[in-house]
Amino acid sequence: MTKHIPNFLTILRVLLIPVMILFFYLPFEWARFVACWVFVLAGITDFFDGYIARKYNVSSKLGAFLDPVADKLMVTTALVVLLQDHPTTLMMIATAVIVGREITISALREWMAELGSRSAVNVAMVGKIKTVFQMMAIGFLLYEADLWFIPVQQIGLGLLYIAATLTLYSMVVYLRAAWPLMRE
Incomplete structure (x- = not known):
């Protein structure tokens, strides 16, 4: 069971x-x-x-x-829905960075697995930290309404921008790990 x-x-x-x-x-x-x-x-x-x-x-x-x-389906869907609700340039950039990274790293992992080197791109700690910021950001942005005096949406946007920055950094970490095989 x-x-x-x-x-x-x-x-x-x-x-x-x-x-x-x-x-x-x-x-x-x-x-x-x-x-x-x-x-x-x-x-x-x-x-x-x-x-x-x-x-x-x-x-x-x-x-x-x-x-x-x-x-990836849950995060991407939530980001697209949120982008449609708040179509700002920064929101679009953060969404594109996060979704683009997910596609890139998924393709990289698949390619590395075909080469028998999947372990070179195992989940790194920065990826886990990125996920925490991403999930918190999306939760805040979905909730949106201020909670007492707490500006929930502004906090969510700040967390999303941090998540997008960590997303770019984590992508660099993964690509750097795969670079020796990519150069061949």
């Missing part, structure tokens, strides 16, 4: 994407709050699917494929 939980959580994360979109666009004052919490729930499933898979040694090939796909 435990061996199926990580894949179930990953599939649940994918299924939460249209739910998040639905609540984001509903014309109710509370809808953005719910969209934010759907995104947070998806982030929690991301943590627990990996934790359970490692703790109980129930990793699967399906899970190894689906987990990063689910993450």
Whole structure:
């Protein structure tokens, strides 16, 4: 039974994407709050699917494929929805940087795997830190409304710009690790 939980959580994360979109666009004052919490729930499933898979040694090939796909779908969808809601130049640049990096690094990992050197581009600590800033930024931006005196959207934008900067840096780290093979 435990061996199926990580894949179930990953599939649940994918299924939460249209739910998040639905609540984001509903014309109710509370809808953005719910969209934010759907995104947070998806982030929690991301943590627990990996934790359970490692703790109980129930990793699967399906899970190894689906987990990063689910993450990228959730983040990309949220960023595109947010960009449509706030089509500013800085928001567009941050979205393009984050989505472009995800595509580039995914292609790089696939190529490195074909060469038998996938471990050269394993997840680095900067990638994990980038993910934390990215998830926090998206959560704040989905919520949007000020909370008491706290400017939630401004904090979200600041976190997004930090995430975009870390995104560029992490891409450089990965490309530098792969550079010796790319030069051949």
